[in-house]
Amino acid sequence: YQRRVRGAMDVNTIPLFRNFLWISLKTDNSEVKPFCKESYSVVERNVLKTLLQFTFPDVHLYPKKLTSQDLRPSNYTFALTNSKNERLFCFCRRFHTEGKVYPDCLCLLSDKPWFTLFWAILEVIDIRLKKASFYHMTLFLSSCLKAPIDQHTNALVVTVVGEISSRYVYFREDREI
Numbered sequence: 001y002q003r004r005v006r007g008a009m010d011v012n013t014i015p016l017f018r019n020f021l022w023i024s025l026k027t028d029n030s031e032v033k034p035f036c037k038e039s040y041s042v043v044e045r046n047v048l049k050t051l052l053q054f055t056f057p058d059v060h061l062y063p064k065k066l067t068s069q070d071l072r073p074s075n076y077t078f079a080l081t082n083s084k085n086e087r088l089f090c091f092c093r094r095f096h097t098e099g100k101v102y103p104d105c106l107c108l109l110s111d112k113p114w115f116t117l118f119w120a121i122l123e124v125i126d127i128r129l130k131k132a133s134f135y136h137m138t139l140f141l142s143s144c145l146k147a148p149i150d151q152h153t154n155a156l157v158v159t160v161v162g163e164i165s166s167r168y169v170y171f172r173e174d175r176e177i
Contacts, residue, residue: 016149016156017110017118018088019043020125020141023055025062025102032062032102038134040141043109047080047088054078055092055105063101070103071096073126075119087111091118093126117156117170124168140166 020040025032034052036043043051064070073095080088089110096103106125108118121144128137143160150157153171160166 014111016112016145016147017108019109021048021051021107021109022129023052023105023107025056025059032059034059037104040138050080051090051107051109054080054090055094055107066096073123075122077115077118079113087113089113089118091115091122093119093122095126097130120170 018041021036021043022038023034024037025034027033034056036048036052073093075091075093077092078090080090082088089112091108091110092105093107094103094105106122106129108122110118124140125137128140139160139162140158143158144156147156147158149155156170158168158170160168
């Protein structure tokens, strides 16, 4: 993990994010456990195990009676630090699909602590999964990875390849270095 010192590092040299995971819950021998439903690329086994624990720290509460708050999407972030003191930021969006017993969680893993940007991207992913398909969501993710960040405006302009007029513009906050 490197903090950007103004003018010292091009933000486009490090990929926008390392991975995307779709994590859900399932019942296994009468015990509710988190599992990785989908992954954009391969995740190290020890990182995945830790992610599953942090993504659903309240797994012991399931199954539970759902409240109106449970049905609303929620965003949260946590950071994993390795033995070299490198941080991996995990941006999560937990949501509940109508008719399902358990919630799902979408996670973007990045070296960049850009909370506002990643929460906006997760919201689009959530919408794409609900209204379109996993394929449309992966088109969006691959377009995000290809989109450069403008150094002067801090804008990320994402044009989704394979779709007509799908363009998203995100602005990274100055304080999110």
